[in-house]
Amino acid sequence: MYFSSLRLMHFRNYAELELAPTRGTTVLYGANGSGKTNLLEAMHLLSLGRSHRTAADREMIEEGQSVAFVRAETRRLDGRHELEVRLYPLEKPQKRVLLFGKPAQRISDMMGHATAVMFGPEDLRIVRDGPAARRRFIDMQLSQIRPSYVKALRQYLSVLESRNALLRAQRGAPAADFDTQMDAWDEQLAGAAVYVVEARRWFLGELAQNAAAQYASIAEDPAETFELRYVGPLASTETPYKQMLTGLKRTRAEDRQRLYTAYGPHRDDLAMLLCGKELRAFGSQGQTRTAVLSMKLGEIQLIENEMGEKPALLLDDVFSELDVRRRAALLRSAEGVQTFLTCTDKADAAGASADLYYRVQVGEDNHAFLTEG
Numbered sequence: 001m002y003f004s005s006l007r008l009m010h011f012r013n014y015a016e017l018e019l020a021p022t023r024g025t026t027v028l029y030g031a032n033g034s035g036k037t038n039l040l041e042a043m044h045l046l047s048l049g050r051s052h053r054t055a056a057d058r059e060m061i062e063e064g065q066s067v068a069f070v071r072a073e074t075r076r077l078d079g080r081h082e083l084e085v086r087l088y089p090l091e092k093p094q095k096r097v098l099l100f101g102k103p104a105q106r107i108s109d110m111m112g113h114a115t116a117v118m119f120g121p122e123d124l125r126i127v128r129d130g131p132a133a134r135r136r137f138i139d140m141q142l143s144q145i146r147p148s149y150v151k152a153l154r155q156y157l158s159v160l161e162s163r164n165a166l167l168r169a170q171r172g173a174p175a176a177d178f179d180t181q182m183d184a185w186d187e188q189l190a191g192a193a194v195y196v197v198e199a200r201r202w203f204l205g206e207l208a209q210n211a212a213a214q215y216a217s218i219a220e221d222p223a224e225t226f227e228l229r230y231v232g233p234l235a236s237t238e239t240p241y242k243q244m245l246t247g248l249k250r251t252r253a254e255d256r257q258r259l260y261t262a263y264g265p266h267r268d269d270l271a272m273l274l275c276g277k278e279l280r281a282f283g284s285q286g287q288t289r290t291a292v293l294s295m296k297l298g299e300i301q302l303i304e305n306e307m308g309e310k311p312a313l314l315l316d317d318v319f320s321e322l323d324v325r326r327r328a329a330l331l332r333s334a335e336g337v338q339t340f341l342t343c344t345d346k347a348d349a350a351g352a353s354a355d356l357y358y359r360v361q362v363g364e365d366n367h368a369f370l371t372e373g
Helices: 036-048 121-128 131-145 148-169 175-218 240-250 252-258 285-307 324-333
Strands: 002-011 014-019 025-029 068-076 079-087 095-099 116-119 226-231 269-274 312-316 339-343 356-362 368-372
Touching: 002 036, 014 036, 014 368, 025 036, 036 068, 036 079, 036 116, 036 131, 036 312, 036 339, 116 285, 121 131, 121 285, 131 148, 131 175, 131 269, 131 285, 148 175, 175 226, 175 240, 175 252, 175 285, 175 324, 226 285, 240 252, 269 285, 285 324
Parallel strands: 025 339, 025 356, 116 312, 312 339
Antiparallel strands: 002 014, 002 068, 068 079, 079 095, 226 269, 356 368
16 A cells, blocks of 8 residues: 555645655655654544544644645555545534545545554553553554444444443432343443454454564564563453453442443553563663564554555654664565655665655745755
8 A cells, every 4th residue: 555645735834735655765854843743644644534643633723724634545456545534623523534535424434545554752652651542552553454443442432431321320210220221231332342352352462473573583682572462351251242241240339339330341451561571660761662663563564464465654753763773674674665754864864765855844934845855
């Protein structure tokens, strides 16, 4: 898969931009804050339906504008794809998707028209932050590999919210009435949980193998081992529906006291272990970078194995953070992959074998523009 054209209108600090990317490597260099990351963010939005750095869509709209859009044409094994995301700060829905020029019914319909793996400094948060950051990582990557996962996850979260609403509203209700209603929601929640858990188990099983192999190939110490482990109440069970029902009933009294559901895949986590110890607690900065890089390279391999073609690779200011060994590993995995690389200085991209260089600058009107060379 590769982006054959990209157009932005009132997106971040771009008033308007049209780009015809090379199928190889494009380097975007310039001062911090010039707009390099904004270009990668646009492609990330087209691939996964959301920004990699904000949950507020209005932040991606140029200040003072009533609409922004990003539009792309991609080429896949099955031919040409056209997709567009429009953002409206004051309307509902704020985000709308067009496919081949026609409105899509759901945001999730865009999944699969473009695929991308992004690696940037903020990805270290996968290790450093709490379980929510790791669930977000899992959910975002699964969504572009298996678009049906988006619908399944949305259904699970919808039922979960209904169960939580009943817990919040049950004060003073007769126990018999409460239990009857809760039994019905428990059955729905358990049913919705099955696909979510099975998809996560598959994804993390595949990623764990790929990431472990990648880590072994680039680690400074060949004795170091890297392991990913799916952690959750249903992570290892062969009967997720039955165990989910049992767990919900067992914790119902506590849920009634705390007014929310504490059991289920919405509390899942991803353990990252270095030689059997928690990477978050015992890993050095270099080991953490190697682990996250290994996961990203493992994603590329997984997407290729599952979808039959490689994704675009978006590298945001990472070359300056990687030593020679890690750079070489990244470049090996990027062979045959459309790659976009940002850096502050053109020299930082040495060794990337780039096909195109663009200098990103900000004009007197505070809008970003690109100059080739």
